[in-house]
Amino acid sequence: MSSTNRQILLASRPVGMIRDECFRSETTPLPEIRDGEALVRNIYLSIDPTIRGWLDDSESYLPPVQIGEVVRCGGVGEVVESKSPNYQPGDIVFGMIGWQEYSVAGRDGQEMNVLPKGLPLTAALSVFGVTGMTAYFGMLEIGKPVEGETVVVSGAAGATGSVAGQIAKIQGCRVVGIAGSDEKCAWVRDELGFDDCINYKTEKIPERLRESCPQGVDVFFDNVGGQILENVLDRINQRARVVLCGAISQYNATEKVPGPSNYMQLVIQRARMEGFIIMDYIPRFGEGIMKMGGWVGEGKVKFLVDIVDGLENAPSAINRLFTGANNGKLLVKVSDEPS
Ligand SMILES: NC(=O)c1ccc[n+]([C@@H]2O[C@H](COP(=O)([O-])OP(=O)(O)OC[C@H]3O[C@@H](n4cnc5c(N)ncnc54)[C@H](OP(=O)(O)O)[C@@H]3O)[C@@H](O)[C@H]2O)c1
Structure with missing residues (x-):
């Protein structure tokens, strides 16, 4: 496990299409977890059009990402260390993980959901996400x-x-x-x-x-x-x-x-x-899934996933949504899935 956490932070608010200069990269020590928290190695970031709105300084259904904050996004990762009864090392969790290599589940009341075993991670972030x-x-x-x-x-x-x-x-x-x-x-x-x-x-x-x-x-x-x-x-x-x-x-x-x-x-x-x-509708996701x-099992719903490799490519990947270059659910791969 790495001893550092590479992160992408909002450096300035975009005007129009997102440009690389809107972000800066920072490497910090791994976050220390406290009681009730777990350390998560991020695997896939979900790149969604709504992230563009969070970068603006305007009222929305969630507060804007502030300058200097890690860019917010959903995604999946693997629990690598836990001080919480809710998470065991090896669990695959879904939650707001952000544009970074590691995140913390349970911090400031922000719990993550443990994914059922056997569910392909890319499906969990697309057709079942x-x-x-x-x-x-x-x-x-x-x-x-x-x-x-x-x-x-x-x-x-x-x-x-x-x-x-x-x-x-x-x-x-x-x-x-x-x-x-x-x-x-x-x-x-x-x-x-x-x-x-x-x-x-x-x-x-x-x-x-x-x-x-x-x-x-x-x-x-x-x-x-x-x-x-x-x-x-x-x-x-x-x-x-x-x-x-x-x-x-x-x-x-x-x-x-x-x-x-x-x-x-x-x-x-x-x-x-x-x-x-x-x-x-989150309380009803079980029914939808x-x-x-x-x-999906009967072949009546098909889906595509479009994976861009590397955390450093998240800023350019998001523009694929606006140019139409993505083919299916856009994800950024930050680290390998557990074997
Ligand atoms: N209400 C909610 O809670 C909620 C939740 C999730 C997503 N959404 C919304 O659902 C929509 C799709 O999101 P997604 O994550 O599934 O992305 P997506 O459809 O996989 O990717 C975005 C697609 O939008 C099309 N597009 C981009 N600019 C366009 C333009 N100017 N005119 C026409 N089409 C354009 C592109 O396809 P083409 O190549 O066909 O142009 C692009 O591939 C977005 O509006 C998103 O905000 C809403």
């Missing part, structure tokens, strides 16, 4: 798709969108994705079983939506916001449900972003637009 559960609860609890309805998913090839669309297929819906390349669209259609997929970079979305959703749109699971949200709002049916999961097209905006100019569609179509934050486990 935050993105999979976001797809599950967002689609089923907010979107409430009904057999025969038409469901559109933006960010359709991403970690959340790809699973959300497959869940809507399982419910018996017509499912149309929107993604940023022909390769991604082909994967969504041919491998995941979506009925169609629109390449928003090369195709005219309004025309293609008319073509692929001849009966209109009953559920829109939106990961992107902006122009795509407006385009889909123009096609919604009466009593449609628009699930606001995220708005990644806006996360690097340097000016206040305009709302959808056609929001009157919600009035005209007696429709509902509702946001949610997955943290509110059980259901998802069945679907």
Whole structure:
């Protein structure tokens, strides 16, 4: 075990896309654990679009990361030393581990969850983790798709969108994705079983939506916001449900972003637009994981994981989410999985 802990700290707040200068690296002695705590060797960092928001000095569902603090993120690691009855050396734990080589479970009341043995770590951070559960609860609890309805998913090839669309297929819906390349669209259609997929970079979305959703749109699971949200709002049916999961097209905006100019569609179509934050569903994750486990086992839900090697690459890796360079759930590997 190393005697030091390499960390990546926020050095300055990004304006627009994240730049390397926004971070600095620091090597500190390994944290000393106290009673009730455990030392965790971090293995995979979960790189999520929401981290971009935490770097801004603005109100959100969690406080901003302060200048000089380790960048916050979820992830998994192995307990290497414990002074807590909750953790045994060798346990694999999930929690807020941060952009660093080691973290402490149980510090300041921040407990981590011990993962069941045998669960692949990359699956625990994707289809059975935050993105999979976001797809599950967002689609089923907010979107409430009904057999025969038409469901559109933006960010359709991403970690959340790809699973959300497959869940809507399982419910018996017509499912149309929107993604940023022909390769991604082909994967969504041919491998995941979506009925169609629109390449928003090369195709005219309004025309293609008319073509692929001849009966209109009953559920829109939106990961992107902006122009795509407006385009889909123009096609919604009466009593449609628009699930606001995220708005990644806006996360690097340097000016206040305009709302959808056609929001009157919600009035005209007696429709509902509702946001949610997955943290509110944590007490129900057991239920979601059980259901998802069945679907993955039956081959009804497939998923991809995109692993970037090395803690030092976390700052550049996060921009892959905004350029669309990631293929599936983006993780940074900090150290090897236990053999
Ligand atoms: N509400 C919640 O609690 C919750 C929880 C988790 C995630 N989310 C949200 O879910 C969304 C997806 O997150 P994820 O972790 O699953 O990431 P992801 O979808 O795996 O990766 C992000 C994808 O967004 C697409 N994208 C980036 N910029 C875009 C733009 N300007 N226009 C259109 N598409 C763009 C890219 O795909 P293309 O190549 O297709 O452009 C990229 O691959 C995000 O909005 C995130 O904030 C919400």
